[in-house]
Amino acid sequence: MLFIIAGIAAFSYVVLTVPREASMLLINGKIYPLDTDDHVAEAIALHGNKIAGVGKTSELLAEYKNVRVIDLQGKTVIPGLVDGHGHMLGEGGYLQNLDLNGTTSPQQVADMVARKIKDVHAEQWVLGRGWDQNRWQKEEFPTHDILDKISPNNPVVLRRVDGHAMWVNAKVLQIAGVSSSTPDPDGGKIYRDAKGNPTGIFVDNAMDLIDRVIPELTTEEIGQRLRYALDECAKLGLTEVHDMGVDLQTIETYKKLIENGECPLRIYAAIDYLTAQLDESKGRTNTWKYYLTHGKEVGYGNGMLNVRAVKLYMDGALGSRGAALLDQYSDDPGNRGLTIMHESQIDTICEQAAANGFQVCVHAIGDRANHIMLNEYEKILGNLPKNSLSPRWRIEHCQVLEPSDIPRFKQIGILPSMQPTHATSDMYWAELRLGPERIKGAYAWQSLLKTGVNIIGGSDFPVESPNPLWGIYAAVTRSDRAGYPQNGWRSEECMTRLQAIRAFTTNAAYGAFEESIKGQIQPGQWADLTVLSKDIMQIPAAEILTTAVEMTIVNGKIVYQKSPVAAGDSAAPAGN
Numbered sequence: 327m328l329f330i331i332a333g334i335a336a337f338s339y340v341v342l343t344v345p346r347e348a349s350m351l352l353i354n355g356k357i358y359p360l361d362t363d364d365h366v367a368e369a370i371a372l373h374g375n376k377i378a379g380v381g382k383t384s385e386l387l388a389e390y391k392n393v394r395v396i397d398l399q400g401k402t403v404i405p406g407l408v409d410g411h412g413h414m415l416g417e418g419g420y421l422q423n424l425d426l427n428g429t430t431s432p433q434q435v436a437d438m439v440a441r442k443i444k445d446v447h448a449e450q451w452v453l454g455r456g457w458d459q460n461r462w463q464k465e466e467f468p469t470h471d472i473l474d475k476i477s478p479n480n481p482v483v484l485r486r487v488d489g490h491a492m493w494v495n496a497k498v499l500q501i502a503g504v505s506s507s508t509p510d511p512d513g514g515k516i517y518r519d520a521k522g523n524p525t526g527i528f529v530d531n532a533m534d535l536i537d538r539v540i541p542e543l544t545t546e547e548i549g550q551r552l553r554y555a556l557d558e559c560a561k562l563g564l565t566e567v568h569d570m571g572v573d574l575q576t577i578e579t580y581k582k583l584i585e586n587g588e589c590p591l592r593i594y595a596a597i598d599y600l601t602a603q604l605d606e607s608k609g610r611t612n613t614w615k616y617y618l619t620h621g622k623e624v625g626y627g628n629g630m631l632n633v634r635a636v637k638l639y640m641d642g643a644l645g646s647r648g649a650a651l652l653d654q655y656s657d658d659p660g661n662r663g664l665t666i667m668h669e670s671q672i673d674t675i676c677e678q679a680a681a682n683g684f685q686v687c688v689h690a691i692g693d694r695a696n697h698i699m700l701n702e703y704e705k706i707l708g709n710l711p712k713n714s715l716s717p718r719w720r721i722e723h724c725q726v727l728e729p730s731d732i733p734r735f736k737q738i739g740i741l742p743s744m745q746p747t748h749a750t751s752d753m754y755w756a757e758l759r760l761g762p763e764r765i766k767g768a769y770a771w772q773s774l775l776k777t778g779v780n781i782i783g784g785s786d787f788p789v790e791s792p793n794p795l796w797g798i799y800a801a802v803t804r805s806d807r808a809g810y811p812q813n814g815w816r817s818e819e820c821m822t823r824l825q826a827i828r829a830f831t832t833n834a835a836y837g838a839f840e841e842s843i844k845g846q847i848q849p850g851q852w853a854d855l856t857v858l859s860k861d862i863m864q865i866p867a868a869e870i871l872t873t874a875v876e877m878t879i880v881n882g883k884i885v886y887q888k889s890p891v892a893a894g895d896s897a898a899p900a901g902n
């Protein structure tokens with residue numbers, strides 16, 4: 327008996343004197359934990375994949391011994407940045423395919439295709455993405471003949487920057503069997519000349535006619551694309567991406583990358599319902615049906631992968647006039663845009679998602695698409711048992727909102743997932759599409775925030791750059807990267823610094839059901855951190871663009887570091 331008491335006493339003594347355990351200390355930084363709005367700290371202790379402590383440098387140095395210490399030398403640390411809406415496979419595709427961003431004419435695009443054709447074998451498909459006729463002198467859709475001149479034999483498929491339109495050559499029309507007698511599919515449009523012949527432009531659902539004849543990606547190509555996109559995102563300071571539209575093959579590839587230690591950041595994957603349907607026509611497992619049978623996957627590979635959401639599409643995009651509007655386009659009388667999925671179909675999937683605990687993320691850009699979805703969500707969520715937890719259903723983009731729909735997000739419990747750079751890319755022509763009244767409900771971040779909702783921040787890469795600092799800059803300035811317009815486009819809708827940073831951290835974590843383990847720098851949360859060269863809370867907004875990512879840390883591991891450990895940092899254990 328006496329022995330046991332002595333044992334307990336000795337044990338207690340040991341606990342009090344042995345320093346607490348940590349694997350890494352970051353000291354002398356400017357740290358924004360975001361647990362409250364104004365907390366600033368100096369040092370962080372990491373233990374394994376979690377945060378162990380946050381406080382003053384002197385306190386943490388005294389508390390944790392025998393630990394690797396990194397001197398931040400005044401650099402800024404924020405919770406690991408998250409892109410709440412991106413497309414990893416699409417981003418990776420830029421490596422293998424033609425990047426047509428920034429092109430200024432159809433001829434320039436054709437010249438790039440001509441150069442590419444020299445590198446590929448006869449009849450190989452040439453793919454590209456990024457053209458935008460709104461940036462050309464003649465703001466018109468191009469036609470196939472300019473491509474036919476340089477490529478009579480190689481099929482050429484060039485996606486518009488927003489992914490909602492495709493420009494193809496005559497070879498592709500021939501392979502796809504599309505002619506004047508092919509009807510426009512539901513929710514899609516084939517552009518035609520005066521005689522009714524296809525001009526080579528396919529919008530929204532009409533792109534399926536082409537997609538189904540493009541050779542499939544091999545598993546190896548998928549892995550290659552994902553690795554490229556993952557590395558790029560880690561370099562840009564991202565610790566997680568919400569990959570908005572994946573299939574089983576991509577999910578399996580992610581799992582392999584995670585097993586091989588080749589996945590530097592977390593992936594929150596939403597199953598793409600439209601491609602899941604194509605799966606079946608190709609004789610493959612329908613990804614959505616698979617997950618309805620097997621159930622959602624949460625926290626795969628030490629929290630690296632979640633599959634618990636489904637991505638649906640209500641309409642197209644504003645640039646290609648496919649966004650569904652309540653009233654006609656101001657610059658295209660009679661056109662109200664397109665709805666891509668039927669309401670009854672969306673209803674069925676929402677019911678399935680509710681019954682199986684899946685989050686629904688619906689692409690809705692036009693005010694009509696958003697209105698339909700808010701009604702749909704209100705109906706389904708209203709039928710849930712009274713005290714059930716919020717399923718946190720989301721609307722992706724929420725670009726144009728009818729004023730009376732703005733407060734409904736908060737009322738119904740819907741999360742707006744928005745991409746600040748869309749506003750600064752679209753501001754040059756958005757009012758032409760919408761007119762002076764409707765534009766007031768477009769990209770209306772502050773109007774939404776005032777109702778009490780939290781916006782999930784993202785980029786929609788590869789439509790925009792995945793650089794989250796560009797997103798934060800766009801959110802706080804509503805100016806393009808050249809500083810135009812000087813005081814911001816409709817600046818009353820700008821976010822504050824804190825609102826913008828929260829959109830890309832805490833709010834994105836909430837949108838992925840991760841707020842208890844991600845989104846703040848707090849003991850017990852995942853050690854996911856972004857280290858920046860400048861204090862983006864304080865510097866002039868323009869300097870956000872020249873702020874460098876110094877380090878990206880995911881699960882306690884440095885997955886990207888700009889420069890090797892500086893002199894004065896000790897890779898060796900501190901203390902004694």
Ligand SMILES: [Zn+2]
Nearest residue numbers: 411413570786
């Ligand atoms: Zn998207």
